Amino acid sequence: MSDYVAIGIDLGGTNLKVALVYSTGAIVARAAQPVEAGQQPGEIIDAMVTLSRQSLADAHLDDSAVIGVGVGSPGPLSTSRGVIIKAANLVGWENVALRDRLGKILGKSVVLDNDGNAAAFGEYWAGNNHDGHDMVLLTLGTGVGGGVVLGGQVLRGHYxxxxxxxxxxxxxxxxxxxxxxHGCLEQYASASAVVRRAMEGVETGEASSLKAMDTQGDEITAQTVATLARDGDAWCQQVWEETCFYLAVACINIQHTFNPARVILGGGLSCAGDQLIDGVRKHFSAMSWSLYEDFPQIQLASLGYDAGVIGAAGLAWQRFSSTN
Ligand SMILES: [Zn+2]
Incomplete structure (x- = not known):
């Protein structure tokens, strides 16, 4: 199967990414373009086709090398029906039969899944943490995405x-x-939420170097808050500690619900590296039970922004490779 590829497509609120991926998880070729606010499904599907064909041309492969297509998309969506029910951040996307529409144009089988599930499967299938053990991925970016892989399968649930x-x-x-x-993890532990919480404090009088940076017009990211916390800014330290605390709460709940070997943290906030992992582990240890040492390893993701396309392609490999 060495010359065969799956097409992985990652549809995000700001970017559309396509990659051709070998059965090893290695990317052969890739293409991407921005997604404009309000772009309609038909335009995006056309772009998926164009980027796929462009990638095949770049890799000097023809259509017959493609075993299938995987698409990760914001949801909620139905994998079994291949329909995006409503895509968060994409205006006008309701009940879009993406799987069948894209499959018809490309002449290939398509699997559609939630973007969080696709990224989780990518880390499971091709990430450094890959050893076939049950795992949960949290993607800490604009929001908090997630995916659960148990027994080699993405957990989808009745709904x-x-x-x-x-x-x-x-x-x-x-x-x-x-x-x-109220009180969703996303409001505390996304990269955006860290900035929002930090700046709200500054606006209500917390002393922090963030105030001067904001006045100067510097861009303030979650990494800014992490760096200032590390360098002793008391308010940023408080925000950072709270962030790690809430992530640890989530990890405890994940431990008892799914009992995975690993909880893997990815997305923009994970750029803080050990500062994030050490903080979450510290709070996790302080809160965890004493009945049984069934604790997940809390680790950083390894595929970065490629997790979505690699995982989408991995889902296609999992579903369609036996039919080739
Ligand atoms: Zn919520």
């Missing part, structure tokens, strides 16, 4: 919406979430 760990509640009656609930 096909399992793994939405960003919307598990870590602080009942806590901060309002865009989903309509």
């Amino acid at each position: 096909e919406n399992a793994g939405e760990i960003g919307h598990t509640v870590v602080e009942p009656r806590g901060r309002a979430c865009t989903c309509g609930k």
